[in-house]
Amino acid sequence: MPKPQSIKQNHIHDALPDFRNLGVALRTLLLTNGMVVVLALLRASSWPDVMQQLIQGAALLQPVLLACMLLLYALNPLLYRLPSWHGYTATLVIVAVTTLGIIQVGGEIYLPRYEHGGFITWRYIFLSVTSAAMLLFYFKLRALALSPAIYEARLQALQARIRPHFLFNCINTVLSIVRADPKRAEVALEDMSDLFRMAMAQDNALVPLRREAELSRRYLALEQLRLGERLKINWHIENVPDDALVPPLILQPLLENAVYHGIEPLADGGNIDIRLGLQGNEIHLEIYNPRREPGVHHTGNKLALANIRERLDLLFDIEAHYTVESGADFYRVHIIMPYVRKDMT
Numbered sequence: 001m002p003k004p005q006s007i008k009q010n011h012i013h014d015a016l017p018d019f020r021n022l023g024v025a026l027r028t029l030l031l032t033n034g035m036v037v038v039l040a041l042l043r044a045s046s047w048p049d050v051m052q053q054l055i056q057g058a059a060l061l062q063p064v065l066l067a068c069m070l071l072l073y074a075l076n077p078l079l080y081r082l083p084s085w086h087g088y089t090a091t092l093v094i095v096a097v098t099t100l101g102i103i104q105v106g107g108e109i110y111l112p113r114y115e116h117g118g119f120i121t122w123r124y125i126f127l128s129v130t131s132a133a134m135l136l137f138y139f140k141l142r143a144l145a146l147s148p149a150i151y152e153a154r155l156q157a158l159q160a161r162i163r164p165h166f167l168f169n170c171i172n173t174v175l176s177i178v179r180a181d182p183k184r185a186e187v188a189l190e191d192m193s194d195l196f197r198m199a200m201a202q203d204n205a206l207v208p209l210r211r212e213a214e215l216s217r218r219y220l221a222l223e224q225l226r227l228g229e230r231l232k233i234n235w236h237i238e239n240v241p242d243d244a245l246v247p248p249l250i251l252q253p254l255l256e257n258a259v260y261h262g263i264e265p266l267a268d269g270g271n272i273d274i275r276l277g278l279q280g281n282e283i284h285l286e287i288y289n290p291r292r293e294p295g296v297h298h299t300g301n302k303l304a305l306a307n308i309r310e311r312l313d314l315l316f317d318i319e320a321h322y323t324v325e326s327g328a329d330f331y332r333v334h335i336i337m338p339y340v341r342k343d344m345t
Contacts, residue, residue, distance in 0.1 A: 231269055236277070
């Protein structure tokens with residue numbers, strides 16, 4: 001089983017952006033071309049000259065931009081493993097060398113006839129490196145804006161695990177079976193210990209999906225001791241890769257909501273369907289549970305769900321999708337994430 005990815009070396013807000021991420025690529029294209037438009041407006045002497053400046057700027061920008069993005073895409077695993085400032089420096093060096101190489105090889109094609117010489121070359125290298133530095137700074141600010149979700153997740157997870165009614169019910173359940181079935185009570189206590197340990201020691205950005213599934217099984221086993229035959233679980237995890245990595249505590253809070261807001265208010269209980277698997281290059285996570293009509297039972301403050309959304313946005317950008325389908329008598333959550341493996345981080 002692959003070890004979880006540690007963020008002790010590079011905190012999530014210090015690490016380089018994932019150059020293989022579609023959202024990062026789109027933002028890079030839009031922001032870089034936006035800078036060219038601004039420069040064209042600043043350099044132009046008239047409105048017709050704006051178009052001329054845009055054409056001249058794009059002639060060199062597009063080859064440099066595409067070449068840099070391809071190189072960073074290829075080198076992304078290596079760059080991501082470097083200490084943060086080494087990674088930033090290496091990225092800027094790649095941009096500078098790529099710009100110089102394209103000017104030397106294709107300067108006659110990409111540059112106007114009057115824009116040649118050492119000064120012009122260094123000017124374009126300076127503009128490329130400055131633009132790259134601004135983009136890296138933007139991605140860093142974006143990560144800083146979203147990173148509180150990681151730390152809030154730890155606090156919310158700890159609070160959920162020690163929520164008074166949950167802890168009280170678990171202890172009473174164990175006490176009720178300790179004499180009649182001491183082995184079963186021992187297993188329940190071990191499951192409680194694992195859940196508390198997980199809540200208080202989350203220092204990883206990504207962990208194995210199978211580990212998340214196993215911990216969720218233990219949580220549901222505790223709830224089944226409390227709810228008995230009212231809680232039925234259907235697992236569909238035949239297509240889960242052994243090396244798939246996901247954000248920690250992404251499955252259990254959803255199951256807790258399904259139990260507390262879906263199964264518990266129903267006199268006869270119901271089934272929770274859990275589907276985990278790989279489809280193409282994406283990991284799909286789907287949870288379905290019955291429920292009463294909205295308004296009959298407390299709907300919760302949805303903080304856990306909002307936190308999961310923020311963490312997915314931080315880690316995967318637009319490559320992750322989170323959808324909720326709610327009906328009069330059912331609730332379904334469907335999460336799609338990129339298939340991330342240990343050898344990709």
